[in-house]
Amino acid sequence: MRNFRRRITPLAILAIVFATLSCGSSTDATPVGGLSIKVIDQNNAGIFGVSADLYKVVSGGGVLWRRSLTSSDGTAVFGAAEGGVGAGDYYIHVSFSSNHELAVGETNDRPVSVVAGDNTVITFHAVAKGPSPH
Numbered sequence: 001m002r003n004f005r006r007r008i009t010p011l012a013i014l015a016i017v018f019a020t021l022s023c024g025s026s027t028d029a030t031p032v033g034g035l036s037i038k039v040i041d042q043n044n045a046g047i048f049g050v051s052a053d054l055y056k057v058v059s060g061g062g063v064l065w066r067r068s069l070t071s072s073d074g075t076a077v078f079g080a081a082e083g084g085v086g087a088g089d090y091y092i093h094v095s096f097s098s099n100h101e102l103a104v105g106e107t108n109d110r111p112v113s114v115v116a117g118d119n120t121v122i123t124f125h126a127v128a129k130g131p132s133p134h
Contacts, residue, residue, distance in 0.1 A: 030086045030087070031086070031087045031116030031117075032079070032082070032083055032084030032085060032086055032087065032114075032116060033084050033085060033087060033114040033115050033116050033117060033118040033119065033120065034077075034084050034085075034118065034119035034120065035054070035077075035078045035079065035084065035085045035090075035112065035114050035120050035122075036075055036076060036077040036078065036119075036120075036121050036122075037052050037068075037070070037075070037076050037078075037092060037094070037121065037122045037123070037124060038073075038074050038075050038121055038122070038123045038124070039052075039070050039074045039076075039094060039123075039124045039126055040074050040123065040124075040125060040126070041100070041125075041126055041127065041128070042103070042125075042127055045074070046070065046071075046072065046073040046074020046075065047070060047074045047096075047098065047100055047126055048070055048071065048072050048074065048098070049069060049070060049097055049098055050069070050070040050074070050076070050094050050095070050096055050097075050098070050100075050124075050126075051067070051068075051069055051094065051095040051096075051097065052067070052068045052069065052070065052076040052078070052092060052093070052094050053066075053067050053092070053093045053094075053095070054066040054067070054068070054078045054085070054090050054091075054092055055090060055091050055092075055093065055109075056088065056089075056090055057088070057089040057090060057091065057111075062090075062091060065078075065085075065090065066078040066079050066085065084114075085114050086114070087114050087115055087116045088113070088114055089111070089112075089113050089114075090111070090112050090113075090114060091109045091110060091111045091112065092109070092110045092112060092122055093108055093109050094108060094124055096126065099128055099129050100126040100127065100128055100129060101126060101127060101129050102124065102125070102126055102127075103125040103126055103127045104127075106124060106125050106126070110122055110124070
């Protein structure tokens with residue numbers, strides 16, 4: 001029985017050490033926050049099919065980080081499959097494939113800071129394009 005205990009004890013200790021290490025901070029997930037956009041028209045109706053690009057701010061500019069497309073209610077969510085977007089500074093660029101454009105006074109490349117645990121929604125206002133001049 002003594003030999004059995006001598007063999008089992010080191011194995012049990014080794015199993016506890018591995019279990020503890022696997023739960024350590026080296027495997028902790030990056031803090032994330034929710035980030036989405038809403039694109040609405042002059043009647044506050046959502047606009048479907050607007051391309052939304054999320055750029056991570058880096059030294060000297062930005063790097064395309066995530067891409068999304070607005071649903072029928074005009075909402076696009078970034079990083080939904082990953083549980084959100086990592087905390088940090090970003091900017092959002094929208095592009096219209098429909099007969100819409102940003103409303104007067106609206107700006108593209110909108111800056112946003114994501115904070116862990118927050119759920120941020122950025123709203124863009126759009127209007128129907130008028131006839132093109134000849």
